[in-house]
């Protein structure tokens with residue numbers, strides 16, 4: 001990593017304990033990050049640093065930032081976490097990522113909300129990726145909510161991915177706790193040889209609601225998309241999974257939605273595949289079911305209680 | 320020692336209530352007891368009754384004099400009973416190391432976990448981080464299943480057709496595992512098997528047929544008759 005150039009000075013002690021907890025939970029940040037970063041707290045940047053290879057510019061026309069990764073860059077990390085600790089805040093942000101040709105970069109995003117109030121705290125993040133040819137992106141996004149109030153935590157992430165020739169992007173998105181309502185939207189457009197890999201993990205509790213919706217257009221020959229979603233729905237929560245993989249050229253598409261349902265939860269899964277080319281090869285798999293009795297029996301026969309066995313199975317499934 | 324008194328087990332099937340175990344009286348002491356008999360005779364059901372997966376409809380089970388009949392699966396595991404399933408279970412997301420660690424009941428090093436795998440003929444390093452999912456073959460799963468019971472190291476262990484799905488080459492090393500176990504352990508080991516080589520290392524042999532103990536005794540008493548008996552259809556050859 002190149003040296004950090006601070007635009008907005010930042011030290012961990014600038015963040016209150018609650019915020020520090022959130023940063024750790026969503027992005028593993030316990031000290032000043034080891035890469036370019038922009039930390040957004042309660043609707044504004046509280047810290048920003050760039051490197052020679054990574055430029056971060058505030059948008060002029062709307063809230064958000066543009067992030068430029070220089071062509072040919074390798075081994076850079078960029079941290080762009082968002083935290084909300086002011087109850088009832090509604091935060092909307094547009095981030096655009098311009099990933100230069102043949103660069104390799106890891107982007108660590110995520111949103112944490114601490115809501116002790118009684119209103120709705122909400123973050124809508126619209127992330128658009130312009131990935132140039134031969135570039136390689138890993139995008140990690142964790143969503144987490146907490147707080148003792150009656151208020152609800154809402155997160156609606158939209159991710160738009162444009163992959164140039166032979167570009168590769170891997171998305172790892174996780175929502176494990178405390179998000180009352182989420183509508184995730186992911187759109188992908190793939191040119192020749194581009195590859196998109198998505199691993200999504202969602203767990204819902206209480207009366208939480210989560211929807212996730214993927215549409216991937218495989219326009220280029222040799223392109224491929226692999227969308228894997230694993231989820232656990234507990235209590236009275238509801239989940240809906242929708243995916244449409246559209247093969248418009250010689251391409252491979254695979255989507256898999258695998259859900260564990262518990263208690264009184266409701267899960268629905270609508271996998272769709274559309275072939276607009278005779279050379280498109282598309283597969284979808286969807287499964288919903290409770291934890292298999294024999295899995296519990298096996299772990300109990302190894303000495304775990306039923307509750308411990310259940311926790312192990314879920315932890316493993318969402319790992 | 321495990322003592323079964325008047326054990327009965329029945330279950331609902333598509334064709335109505337079915338009596339599966341019809342009054343089993345059996346004492347399984349230290350050393351090797353091999354339980355054999357025709358398919359469908361009730362051997363696996365007996366193993367499940369012993370490990371708590373099935374609740375007997377009647378009868379009592381005692382482990383070293385203690386009545387364990389009303390104990391849950393977990394309590395029986397803690398009391399010292401372990402069971403290698405005939406059909407091992409797959410887990411998405413749990414690795415072989417995870418499963419062996421759970422079995423050992425404590426954090427164990429990679430090399431300790433590997434020892435258990437090596438002893439069932441798996442090249443340990445190749446497997447330790449694999450998920451116990453559909454990517455493993457039946458034979459691989461079966462050996463991992465046996466390793467989980469070895470890792471538990473309990474006083475009373477049941478192995479349900481350990482040879483099933485294991486190729487001939489690995490079968491020899493499996494026999495060695497059981498031979499070594501026989502020398503080393505002081506506890507009781509019950510192996511459900513049709514294999515002549517396993518019957519050969521038995522201290523006692525029990526033949527279960529149609530939910531009853533058909534014959535029982537030392538190897539010398541039971542084995543000769545068995546060799547010519549239709550009751551045990553697959554004495555020779557390894558499955559698959």
Ligand SMILES: Nc1ncnc2c1ncn2[C@@H]1O[C@H](COP(=O)(O)OP(=O)(O)O)[C@@H](O)[C@H]1O
Nearest residue numbers: 330331332339357358359360361362363364365
């Ligand atoms: N839970 C169950 N419900 C209904 N039938 C069962 C159940 N468990 C076993 N059986 C039946 O009981 C019989 C004995 O089965 P099993 O104990 O597996 O025999 P073995 O292991 O000797 O081949 C079989 O006919 C089997 O289908």
Ligand SMILES: [Mg+2]
Nearest residue numbers: 362363364405
């Ligand atoms: Mg059986």
